[in-house]
Amino acid sequence: MIKTRDTTLSIVLISGLLASTELMANSVPELDCLIEPNMVIELSSPVSGVLDSISVDRSDTVTQGEIVATLKSDIEQVKLRASQETLNLNKVEQKRSIELYRDNAITLSEKEQSDHELAISELEVESARANLELRNIRSPIDGVVADRYLMPGEFIEDNPILKIAQLNPLRVEVVAPVTYFGRIEIGKHAQVKTEFGSFDRLVAEVVVVDKVIDAASGTFGIRLELPNEDNQIPGGLKCSVRFFDENEEADYVNLHNTGIEADSVAQPATTEQLGTDDNRISICRRIGPFKDKDRLQLLMDALENAINDFQVHDDMDATTAYQVTTEVLSTRADADELKAEMKAAGVKDIAIVKSTKGFRISLGLFSKQQSAHNRQASMAALGYETKITQQTLNKATYWAAVTTEKTEDELSGLVQAANVKGTDNLLYQSCSTEILASGGS
Numbered sequence: 001m002i003k004t005r006d007t008t009l010s011i012v013l014i015s016g017l018l019a020s021t022e023l024m025a026n027s028v029p030e031l032d033c034l035i036e037p038n039m040v041i042e043l044s045s046p047v048s049g050v051l052d053s054i055s056v057d058r059s060d061t062v063t064q065g066e067i068v069a070t071l072k073s074d075i076e077q078v079k080l081r082a083s084q085e086t087l088n089l090n091k092v093e094q095k096r097s098i099e100l101y102r103d104n105a106i107t108l109s110e111k112e113q114s115d116h117e118l119a120i121s122e123l124e125v126e127s128a129r130a131n132l133e134l135r136n137i138r139s140p141i142d143g144v145v146a147d148r149y150l151m152p153g154e155f156i157e158d159n160p161i162l163k164i165a166q167l168n169p170l171r172v173e174v175v176a177p178v179t180y181f182g183r184i185e186i187g188k189h190a191q192v193k194t195e196f197g198s199f200d201r202l203v204a205e206v207v208v209v210d211k212v213i214d215a216a217s218g219t220f221g222i223r224l225e226l227p228n229e230d231n232q233i234p235g236g237l238k239c240s241v242r243f244f245d246e247n248e249e250a251d252y253v254n255l256h257n258t259g260i261e262a263d264s265v266a267q268p269a270t271t272e273q274l275g276t277d278d279n280r281i282s283i284c285r286r287i288g289p290f291k292d293k294d295r296l297q298l299l300m301d302a303l304e305n306a307i308n309d310f311q312v313h314d315d316m317d318a319t320t321a322y323q324v325t326t327e328v329l330s331t332r333a334d335a336d337e338l339k340a341e342m343k344a345a346g347v348k349d350i351a352i353v354k355s356t357k358g359f360r361i362s363l364g365l366f367s368k369q370q371s372a373h374n375r376q377a378s379m380a381a382l383g384y385e386t387k388i389t390q391q392t393l394n395k396a397t398y399w400a401a402v403t404t405e406k407t408e409d410e411l412s413g414l415v416q417a418a419n420v421k422g423t424d425n426l427l428y429q430s431c432s433t434e435i436l437a438s439g440g441s
Contacts, residue, residue, distance in 0.1 A: 028183055028243045032370040033174045035194065035226065037167055037235040041141060042160035045071060047134045051154050054161070058148055061231065062139040062164060069161050073135040080128040087121040094118040141166045144231060167231045172204045172224035174241055175370045178213050181220055185209065188243055190224060195238040202226060202233070204241070217373055238371075285411065286429040288399030289315065295422050296398050302418035303402075306411065310402040322372035323389045324363040324379070328355060335359035345382050365391075 049071035056068045097114035100106045147163040150156065172192055176184065186209055192202040204224035213220050224241065226233070290296040293312060300310050329335045335352045338361055342350055353362045363379060363386060366372040372388045379386050404411060408428045415423055 028176075028180050030240050030242045031174050031176055032368050032374065033172050033192070033224075033239045033241045034374055035192070035233065035235060035237040035239050036171045036173055037143070037146075037165035038169050038171050038225075039141065039166045040146065041143075041164045041166075043068070043137065043139065043162045043164055044158065044160045045069075045134075045137055045156045047071070047131075048155070048157045049073075049135065051150055051152050051156055051161070052135075053152055054148065054150070056145050056148075056162070058145055060145045062143060062145060064139060064142050066139050067136050068139050068145075069137040071135040071137070071156065073132055076128070076132040076135060080125070080132050083121065083124040083128040087118075087125050090114075090118040090121040137161060139164055143167060165235055167233070167235055168228045170226040170228045170233060170235060172226050172239065172241065174222040174224065175217075175219045175373050176222055177369075178218045178220060181213065184222055184243055190241040190243040192224070192226060193240050193242075194233070195240075197233075197237065199233055206243075217369075219370070219373065238374075283405075284401060284403055284430070285408070286313075286399050286401050287411075287415070287426055289397035289427070290399070291397065291422060293398050295420060296400055299415065299418055299420045299423055300400060300402075302420060303411075303414055306406055306414050307402040307404045310400050313399050313401060315397050315399060319367070319392070321365050321367055321391045322369050323365045323391055324372050324375045324386050325353070325389065326361040326363075326384065326386055328358040328360055330358050332359055335361060342382075342384065347379070347382065347384075 052070045052072045054069045056062055062068055094114045094117070097106060097111045101108065101111040141164060143164045143166040145162055146165040148161075149159065149163070150161050172190075184206060186206050188206045189203055190206070192204050194202070204226040206222060207225045208221070208223035210221040287299075288296075290299075296312060300307070326338065329338065332352070335358075339350060339352060342361065347363070349364055351362045353360050364372075364375055366375065369388075376386050376388060406414070411428060412426075415426060
């Protein structure tokens with residue numbers, strides 16, 4: 001009887017591990033992204049002149065074909081009226097020439113000359129009307145005014161008047177490692193989570209997958225299209241994307257129908273799953289990480305009645321970070337000048353750092369390589385060359401190895417009830433009792 005149960009359990013575990021391996025092999029992890037307007041247009045005038053009026057300002061919504069600004073057009077209006085008067089005169093002359101030709105008072109050549117002058121005057125009216133229309137600056141797209149550069153009375157030659165951003169749809173730009181090339185195809189969907197703002201159920205569709213790999217960084221670009229009908233989602237937000245298959249939701253439901261939690265497929269059976277509520281076995285669990293031992297000790301004191309024993313262990317976690325900096329500048333004055341120039345260009349979160357060879361402008365330290373590449377790309381768009389330096393940061397953390405009959409959910413609930421500061425994001429890991437026997441620091 002016991003042998004049959006063990007065999008059945010082994011089959012379930014092996015099947016679960018195989019399914020987990022297949023899911024992991026085909027999955028793409030969550031990647032950093034940036035939400036951008038579908039297009040950004042710096043609207044100018046096709047002709048030079050003095051700006052007469054601007055009917056919109058920053059953040060105003062505009063529609064395609066809407067007049068957003070006008071140039072002074074007094075001369076063009078006079079030219080249009082003059083051409084219309086000439087047209088009216090030529091219409092009368094042409095009508096009279098037809099009557100005279102019927103009476104054989106003029107030759108055919110003279111009649112055709114009158115017809116020709118009428119046609120020319122009609123074209124002159126169209127030209128004058130078109131020239132006047134050029135003084136009306138219309139929005140070429142539906143969008144939002146992102147910036148306003150000029151004021152009425154200023155002279156326009158080739159400088160832009162407004163910046164207009166199209167926010168529906170939005171572009172989601174992703175830089176993915178080359179290891180995932182071929183797994184993401186056009187038409188695939190992804191869930192988008194923004195760094196700021198409460199935007200739920202954002203689903204974007206892949207519309208572009210780069211065919212050329214960036215050899216220097218080992219990455220390739222992906223572009224998704226995100227509907228934004230009410231312009232509620234602003235452009236410029238940092239985000240993350242998680243790609244999924246079209247049948248992923250159905251598979252998730254099927255896992256629940258089997259009575260097995262979806263997240264437990266990749267996990268081996270724990271002691272509390274094999275035991276019963278009336279006959280629980282004491283197991284070892286690691287709780288952490290803690291930033292300092294004092295808070296760990298406070299929590300252990302609060303859990304005194306729920307645990308049998310505990311030991312404290314310290315771990316030295318090595319994390320990789322990516323710093324974006326400029327090249328070395330020889331003097332502090334050069335660094336100050338470049339920093340001021342970058343700030344004037346709208347660059348934020350910058351600092352001067354001293355090195356053995358001189359000074360650099362630091363543009364941020366990022367935990368993800370994609371974020372560093374995004375920062376580097378934004379600086380390149382402004383005309384600044386930067387480089388990415390990989391760094392290893394060592395940080396000490398503390399863990400408690402405890403023995404307890406409590407399940408993970410019960411233990412987590414007791415930790416929350418203890419209300420010790422800094423214990424909101426603790427991890428619970430299975431461990432061996434040998435850890436307890438080895439002692440702690």
